[in-house]
Amino acid sequence: MKISFHGAARSVTGSRHLIQSGGTRVLLDCGLFQGRRQEADWKNRRLGFEAKSVDAVLLSHAHIDHSGALPALAKQGFSGKVHATRATGHLTEMMLEDSARIQESDCEYVNKKERRRGQARLEPYYGSEDVRAITKRLVGVRYDDAFQVRPRLKASFHDAGHILGSAAIKLIVTAGGSTTTVLYTGDLGRKQMPILRDPAPPPPCDVLIIESTYGDRLHSEGREETKQKAQGLVAHAVAHRSKIIVPAFAVGRTQDLVVWIKELVKEGRIEPLPIYIDSPMAVKATEVFRRHPECYDKETYRILTSEGDPFVARYIRYVSSVQESQKLNSLKGPCVIIAASGMCEGGRVLHHLKHAIQDEANIIAIVGFQAEHTLGRKLVEGWDTVPIFGVPTPRRARVVRFNGLSAHADRDDLLTYVRAISPAPGKIFIVHGEERQSCSLAMAIRAEHPRVDVVVPDLGAIYEL
Ligand SMILES: [Zn+2]
Ligand SMILES: [Zn+2]
Structure with a gap:
């Protein structure tokens, strides 16, 4: 089995993580990069993998840094299904339509300005027809129900307590007679958030992919x-x-x-x-x-x-x-x-x-x-x-x-989450954080779990498991 990271690696936005096993390729999230215009633009125009070769997408939640590149995936020939909770599906549909509109008007604005300087026209990453093409592929799943994504790959979605519909995703991959359980946190919320249930306790897993937005910070306010x-x-x-x-x-x-x-x-x-x-x-x-x-x-x-x-x-x-x-x-x-x-x-x-x-x-x-x-x-x-x-x-x-209102787990919440996985996973990948946050969380986890291999992947890095 292989895992590769095509976004939110030593940065917060553009979550795209690819799992490959025995000819099956499943993508965890397909988000847009945000931030400085040119840099984000460069990264958004390259998915980092062949869209056609992806069999299915599992979407953790609707935020655009996790869902915003899905229409580009469709535009480049993806023809599989996108699995998400029903609430995530509905929110994603709305957000992608909005994202296409924003891109169209942004490009129009830039093109008007640049044409005077004789520059090439800027094209949106995708249009509303690509949004329709991908939202048709959305399949709603219920929390905690395990389902077969591909013949040797099962998945289930569990409360992440971050936004409506948000989920941590558990994957069970079977290859050569052995099974590997991968847990991807998506964005982790906190206990006692308004509206949502608390994040579900993490199931045992062999490999953990965990976010680290607040990897070295505490939400000091109670x-x-x-x-x-x-x-x-x-x-x-x-x-x-x-x-x-x-x-x-x-x-x-x-x-x-x-x-x-x-x-x-x-x-x-x-x-x-x-x-x-x-x-x-x-x-x-x-x-x-x-x-x-x-x-x-x-x-x-x-x-x-x-x-x-x-x-x-x-x-x-x-x-x-x-x-x-x-x-x-x-x-x-x-x-x-x-x-x-x-x-x-x-x-x-x-x-x-x-x-x-x-x-x-x-x-x-x-x-x-x-x-x-x-x-x-x-x-x-x-x-x-x-x-x-x-x-x-x-x-x-x-x-x-107000830092007490954050929708993200803080450093202590993240460490508590890892501690709750029993037995401890063999390997932990830390994603979705600015470099300092991810590395600081990595050090803290290594100190608590010296036998666990903790990695902060670079953009584009591939790991054989
Ligand atoms: Zn989020
Ligand atoms: Zn996020």
């Missing part, structure tokens, strides 16, 4: 501390008629926040101030969340059956139209505006930042991971002047970071 911080912010906003701007991914993060804010109001910790969810994508994603109560934890399921829709409240307003979104610019606080993108790289949140960032009464609340070179990262790092739509803009609003 639940109570996070709630108190939110309480303080809202009190400030009410007293100063401030706006609280929250950049958040439309899928997952936004729904978590809605459920969490409702909980704070119900507990009497914060006033029910107006909350605007300003994102057409979030509106659509929330619809998908509504369709999949089978993914809810007990508490969210209880809310659904006793109080009704967990995503609505009289003080929460979902905004789709551009006109209504623009009206929010001149709105007086107190209010909370939740808008995408989560790392402030584009989308409506940029307009809200532009209008709110120069007023010292306002607050920018950062609730998720901010990658290198993004505007979100600059805000977290406390820059006094930041580029918004290319214009250097003084920042007077206060930036407050």
